[in-house]
Amino acid sequence: MPPPPRKERADAQRNREAVLAAAEELFGAHGDPERVSMDDIAVAAGVGKGTLFRRFGDRLGLVKALVERRTEQLRADVVAGPPPLGPGAPADARALALLDALLTLKLDTRPLMLALESAGRGSPYDNDTYELWHAELTALLTEARGERDAAFLAHALLAAVRSDLIEHLTTHGTSPDHIRAGVTALTRATLRRP
Amino acid sequence: MPPPPRKERADAQRNREAVLAAAEELFGAHGDPERVSMDDIAVAAGVGKGTLFRRFGDRLGLVKALVERRTEQLRADVVAGPPPLGPGAPADARALALLDALLTLKLDTRPLMLALESAGRGSPYDNDTYELWHAELTALLTEARGERDAAFLAHALLAAVRSDLIEHLTTHGTSPDHIRAGVTALTRATLRRP
DNA sequence: CGACTATACGGACCGCTAGTCCGCTTTCGC
DNA sequence: GCGAAAGCGGACTAGCGGTCCGTATAGTCG
Structure with missing residues (x-):
């Protein structure tokens, strides 16, 4: 058995919340969700696209x-x-x-x-x-x-x-x-x- | 009143049918319609992309x-x-x-x-x-x-x-x-x- | 039949998107 | 402090829908 998974790093956690908050905000603001691009979300969250995709796939x-x-x-x-x-x-x-x-x-x-x-x-x-x-x-x-x-x-x-x-x-x-x-x-x- | 619209040119009509046939065929073949691109349809119909879009918007x-x-x-x-x-x-x-x-x-x-x-x-x-x-x-x-x-x-x-x-x-x-x-x-x- | 014009053709081109990749930075246990 | 593991970010790619315009052709008229 491998040791229990280490807990999430502090910066990772901060960024995850930032992304979720930004995404919720953006989807809420625009009527049409397809007009909200992943780029938009990354920028609004103050995060790189890589981070966004690594976290959520x-x-x-x-x-x-x-x-x-x-x-x-x-x-x-x-x-x-x-x-x-x-x-x-x-x-x-x-x-x-x-x-x-x-x-x-x-x-x-x-x-x-x-x-x-x-x-x-x-x-x-x-x-x-x-x-x-x-x-x-x-x-x-x-x-x-x-x-x-x-x-x-x-x-x-x-x-x-x-x-x-x-x-x-x-x-x-x-x-x-x-x-x-x-x-x-x-x-x-x-x-x-x- | 303007005169009645001139009838569709013969090549245009042929191409329209070709596009419809090709599209039906392609959509039928693939399970997922989003994987059928407009390019694919144009190629399968033996027609340029311009033709495809002019005809169907x-x-x-x-x-x-x-x-x-x-x-x-x-x-x-x-x-x-x-x-x-x-x-x-x-x-x-x-x-x-x-x-x-x-x-x-x-x-x-x-x-x-x-x-x-x-x-x-x-x-x-x-x-x-x-x-x-x-x-x-x-x-x-x-x-x-x-x-x-x-x-x-x-x-x-x-x-x-x-x-x-x-x-x-x-x-x-x-x-x-x-x-x-x-x-x-x-x-x-x-x-x-x- | 030949010439003329409206119509249609086609594919290079554009802008934008989701998703990838990897050299650099940060965190954290020791 | 220090070193390795974890995480970061943004340049990059592939592929899409859709546009544009120089070229080709159908239909018409003398």
């Missing part, structure tokens, strides 16, 4: 790190928080709460989530966070309406809150409340026994 | 032209074909038929549809064809379950058959029949009155 890695940061709280709440989001509430109430929370998250961090969904190949689904939501929702749907089609329906519900759809709706005049009502209606319909 | 224009070609038949059937797809059948049957037909289309032309959804900015929704499906579905849902939330639910149903989701499912072992069953279940649930 590629563009997708950076975006994933940012998203993970932003979803940490929600992940914790879903797995072990208070009802209705956390365990303890009935399945249908939990599903409604989860979808609503996801919608809120997407509305609050539109450009970042858009960046995730449009970075790299097949990204929207190759993603630990997505896996978690999907597993959780599948379990809730199974409990509420039976196992049949539960996995697909969970995908479908998550597809209904995809960032680019939310983006499209909000930029075409649909109000957040309207979207919220729609998501709730869809979730209710999906939860009912066939 | 940009990458998105080319993909749109390709997709329009592929969806022509379905569009015609939905607007004026025989039931259950065309007018005449009850709204719920038409909605089920439409979703099923769309799923079949996506399964048959995966790489091409993937190319559409990942080409250019905000593309999946800025698209005449999408508008048509959405309008049609919204009308059917309104008829079946009332006006409330119909527009959003139509978006949600279409999101459930998005190419990248279909791609993800098929490459992770879900069979087409399984997906089909899921789409049907979702559509049925959505059609029911609240």
Whole structure:
């Protein structure tokens, strides 16, 4: 067995935070995440491009790190928080709460989530966070309406809150409340026994 | 009024077809549409890059032209074909038929549809064809379950058959029949009155 | 049939991007 | 302090979408 990995060097840690902060800032400022280049981020963070890429591997890695940061709280709440989001509430109430929370998250961090969904190949689904939501929702749907089609329906519900759809709706005049009502209606319909 | 626009020159027409054929071929061959460059298409078509871009404007224009070609038949059937797809059948049957037909289309032309959804900015929704499906579905849902939330639910149903989701499912072992069953279940649930 | 013009052709060219590479600097255990 | 390991940074590369313009050709008209 090799000795335990040495801890991160101080300068490395500082730079990592600087990059994350700069990236969050830049993605937040520009509406279109594709217009934020890795160069821009490196410059804004006061760091060389080499540093940026060594730390995060590629563009997708950076975006994933940012998203993970932003979803940490929600992940914790879903797995072990208070009802209705956390365990303890009935399945249908939990599903409604989860979808609503996801919608809120997407509305609050539109450009970042858009960046995730449009970075790299097949990204929207190759993603630990997505896996978690999907597993959780599948379990809730199974409990509420039976196992049949539960996995697909969970995908479908998550597809209904995809960032680019939310983006499209909000930029075409649909109000957040309207979207919220729609998501709730869809979730209710999906939860009912066939 | 200016005189009617002169007709397309013969060489131009030949080249247009050559480009469309080459592009369809290349997108079909490669799994990942982003790995097919405009250069590749021009070379495969035996045509200069200038010709390619003059004709189609940009990458998105080319993909749109390709997709329009592929969806022509379905569009015609939905607007004026025989039931259950065309007018005449009850709204719920038409909605089920439409979703099923769309799923079949996506399964048959995966790489091409993937190319559409990942080409250019905000593309999946800025698209005449999408508008048509959405309008049609919204009308059917309104008829079946009332006006409330119909527009959003139509978006949600279409999101459930998005190419990248279909791609993800098929490459992770879900069979087409399984997906089909899921789409049907979702559509049925959505059609029911609240 | 030959000449003339609008139209189209093609590939060199440009600007920009993600990602690499390696000589130099910094950190930190001893 | 000191030396090796870890980290740094920015010049560099390859490849992309898209443009430009001198050249070639189709179609037309006398």
